Amino acid sequence: MNVFRFASRVLIVTIVCATGTLWLGWMVVPVAGFVYGLLDRGGRARGSTAAIGAVLAWTAILGAAAARGADVRAVAESLGAVMQIPALAFFGVTLIFAAILCGAAAVLGLGARDALARRFREG
Amino acid sequence: MRYLTPTSTVPPKPLTLSLAAAALAATLYAGLSSVGPLPPLGGLLDPVNGVWGDAGTSVLRRNAVAKIPGLTGPVDVRYDTRGVPHIFATTEEDVYRALGYVVARDRLFQLDIQTRAASGRLTELVGSQALALDETPRMMGMTRAAERKFAALDPGGSSRRFMEAYADGVNAYIDDLAPEDYPIEYKLLNARPERWHAINSIHLLNRMGWTLAADDPDHMLIRAAAMVGESAAESVFPAHSPIEEPIQPEAGWTGPHNRFEQIAAPGAPDSTAAQLSALLERFRNDDQDAEALRSFASNNWAVAPARTRNGYALLAGDPHLELTLPSIWYEVHLVVPGKLDVYGVTIPGAPAVIIGFNRDVSWTFTNTGADVMDFYRETVDDSLNPTRYQVDGEWRDLVTRVEEYRDQSGNVIHTDTVRYTHRGPMTRDHGRWVSMRWTVLEPSDELRALYDASHAHNAYEFEAGIAQNFWAPAQNMLVADRSGSIAIRSTGHFPIRPGDHDGRFIFDGSSSSNDWIGFWPVDKYPQSINPKQGFLASANQEPEKPESEFSYLGADNGYEVWRALRINELLRASTDVTVDSMIRWQTDPSSVRADIFVPYFLAAVRNEDAVGRGDQVLDSAGVLLAQWDRKYALTNQRAVLFETAMQQLTDRTWDELLQNGRRVATPSTAILAELMSQPTNQWWDDRRTKDVIETRDDILAESLVAALRTVERERGAPNGGGWRWDRIRFANIYHLLHIPAFSALRIPVPGGVGTLTPSSGSGIFGPSWRMVVEMGPDVRAWGTLPGGQSGNPLSPRYKDHLAFWESGKLQPLMFPRTSAEMPAAATSARLKLEPSR
Secondary structure (H helix, E strand, O other): OHHHHHHHHHHHHHHHHHHHHHHOOOOOHHHHHHHHHHOOOOOOOOOHHHHHHHHHHHHHHHHHHOOOOOOOHHHHHHHHHHHHOOHHHHHHHHHHHHHHHHHHHHHHHHHHHHHHHHHHHHH | OOOOOOOOOOOHHHHHHHHHHHHHHHHHHHHHOOOOOOOOOOHHHHHOOOOOOOOHHHOOOOOOEEEEOOOOOEEEEEEEEEEEEEEEOOOOHHHHHHHHHHHHHHHHHHHHHHHHHOOOOOOHHHHHHHHHHHHHHHHHOOHHHHHHHHHHHOOOOOHHHHHHHHHHHHHHHHOOOOOOOOOHHHHHOOOOOOOOOHHHHHHHHHHEEEEEEEEOOOHHHHHHHHHOOOHHHHHHHHOOOEEEOOOOOOOOOOOOEEOOOOOOOOOOOOOHHHHHHHHHHHHOOOOOOHHHHHOOOOOEEOOHHEEEOOEEEEEEEEEEEEEEEEEOOEEEEEOOOEEEEEEEOOOOOOOOOOOOOOOOEEEEEOOOOOHHHEEEEEEEOOOOOOOEEOOOOEEOOOEEEEEEOOOOOOOOEEEEEEOOOOEEEEEEEEOEEEEEEEEEEEOOOHHHHHHHHHHOOOOOHHHHHHHHHHHOOOEEEEEEEEEOOEEEEEOOOOEEEEOOOOOOEEEEEOHHHHHHOOOHHHHHHEEOOOOOOOEEEOOOOOOOOOOOOOOOOOOOOOOOOOOHHHHHHHHHHHOOOOOOHHHEEEEOOEHHHHHHHHHHHHHHHHHHHHOOOHHHHHOOOOOOOOOOOOOOOOOOHHHHHHHHHHHHHHHHHOHHHOOEEEEEEOHHHHHHHHHHHOOOHHHHHOOOOOOOOOOOHHHHHHHHHHHHHHHHHOOOOOOOOOOHHHHHEEEEEOOOOOOOOOOEEEOOOOOOOHHHHHHHOOOOOEEOEEEEEEEEOOOOEEEEOOOOOOOOOOOOOOOOHHHHHOOOOOEEEEOOOOOOHHHHHHHHEEEEEEEEE
16 A cells, blocks of 8 residues: 555545544544444554554644634643643543544444455355 | 656555554543543644643733623723722622623632532532542532522622623633633643633632531530530530630730639540530531641731821731632732722632722621531431431421532432431431531621622621621721721621520420521620720631630630730830831731740749759750741741640640540640649540550650650751751642642741741641731821732733731732823733623
8 A cells, every 4th residue: 555545544544533623522432433344445554544544534634623712721731730641641531542543443444344245245 | 656656665564654653542541531640642742732731821922802791881800919809880780790700810720619619619610539628618508508598699789780790701711712722720621611601709718618617516525525525525625715815805914814723633534425526526627736726717917097107097807717729718909980999808709899999998807717507316217218307206308419520521329318307407427317507507698798888888887787687707807997996796697595405515406495586696796896996906716805705606616825925015115106017017926835834844944854854865956946046037946846845745734535546626826825824634644554544744845755755856956957947837739629839838937826827737828918008198008918910820920919918018009099190010911791692
């Protein structure tokens, strides 16, 4: 898979995760990952592609909020303090949460696709 | 089915699939379910609706527009540079609708949690862990009382109308609130705000009554009597303080009066008192830090024009309460042209300015601490499940009310049946039933009283208006007006008890002759207007001298007298009072308590040396204590020795009141001062030393030596820096959920036990709002609170006033007559409220 194809897959996941989160909330992320794993035929590393896409999606949402004047840093500092972790770590926890949801679901989506394909072949 | 053809890549291995499934399952579980103290992570970390959503709410928008149902005209809200909203409306209903809206905008979570606490419904927010907290207000009858008070209000009267208007404003804000904008606390609790009900304002005021008028001196007296007999107990818990300078000035008094009497020696335990004490177990407090608790309350004073440099009356207000973030108070300015123009602080949830000023008068309160709660031993028809109680030989039916406690999902998790006699709620302790009568539970209309205060034109109108409707908690209401009058009155409803009873013991409930027979008339309340001395001051001390007809208010055991003595000392000494001196006095570091006790310690050192019982440690302690200037400044390095010695002295002197190693009641330090004049009184003997009979000087010397050893052990050498006051005494201002990251902890503060800005113990009490007002042709005012206007921990206004509070400085308060008087540079944000169509 060349870089362009990889980037385009990441971009698709990013767009789906970002718009889905904006409209429907965080539960869209694992659903998007699973569907991506199920539908994408050519990708080698669906899990990491989906995880990166989800991370970029949520980073974009937070970045856009910060650009509008939202004090994202204050949230990271305060919630980091509540959880007794550095502000950056709280930011990291948020993104890792999205990454696991999307990445793991994509791997399962691929597995489901494979199982369905085998059943289709046998049937 | 094209997409179900085999993939071009190797399918995932079973192990990979298993790991992915496990990771997804675990993450989804954490995302959807609470794990330990954490809320579901999905809702929390969601970048739109989770805590990140609050990033956009930390700063009020510079220009905002909102609609409120029921509003009759546009309302202009201008926030000044301190974050204080100045609300300009055309009707009073509209101004309270707007107040509800702006308070919800800044303090929604506080509004909600305070009301749930007051109405015993915290379990609905945080679950069963809050059950014990919820039971207290319900078992004390506060929820039922709120419902009865609300029902008794005239639907067309100002209180009811303004409560409803306030509810409209709060609910307009809540209804427009998107989930992503919920205050961060809701997200941490996985909860959502509840719509506001008008009755909540009464729940809140009842809660203030509980905070300020539920401290009943009966408990201490009865517990002490159980240990040392009634005579000794009455000596150390007398009805009147042995050192006094009453709120109502006495002609001819030029200072405090001491009424020292021989203190009765501790005697044998009183078994009857022991039984009574068991009945009050529910109301028992831990008494180990009694002096600290009695040192906190409030200060206020006013100075007549003749004693001020500018020739205008001056007023200082300084209520001491539990310190919280956000602050208990919210600053606001309400303007309805021609009708209302009042600035001050409100409690979120109350449609009223509680302490403040208008164009003509300024006012502030301190707690009277009156004994307005009495107990009755009841005779019931069944010791476990009574349905009737006996009065004058006849059985009367008990009123029962089932209290249901629900969890976050609305499921009932617990029920209580609360029984009521005609006196009030009845509780069972140690097999006996005790009912309670308490003024906080009586029908009243405190909001009307506060409304009248806001509209007063002079000190007379203020005192007359507020006395009419203010029942509880009784307050020393101080006022200064623009014509130069100053006045104070201990205002509330004070019961008249039958015969010689003063309410300090438990009554026999089987006779109606023990019931209250009325309330004292207003003209009997302790009061003064324009006294010759030219100043008035209250710091929760005894309101009147004991010879007065209406002398027992129950306050005398409640609070230490030292702040009152110091204020009066400062006021007497100055005939050129300025705003600056009023502000400076609020954090005055001197202590009359230290002035009284330090000489006794130093004399004990000399006396012990003179009879050959001194030693090097005692002499060193004496030298170190003598170096103290008796001030609790931040850099002071000797106050810690005195405070530790006082703790030791208290522990050693009142050993007779120890039960299983803990003191059940602690007499005031004014009693300790009285005992100082009786050097061989039996109370000085430490019963724990069997073969020695100690005298005053023995105990003082032992306490000082023990203090020196303790402080050196804990804090090192006297000049090594560890003794500095700013390393010892702190204010701890906790967030409402006690989240350390949202709190302001270990703030060094000047002052000690007994100073005007008292600091001691856990540091969770202190000055909650400092205000100074000059009643000149144009009213000028200064103030600050320990926090900020916003309740949002992410907001720069969450604790932006704290630095001023810490340093004892006050900020000038803007008091424009119209919105046009607020220059753009002084306006930090604007909110336009419009009627919704």
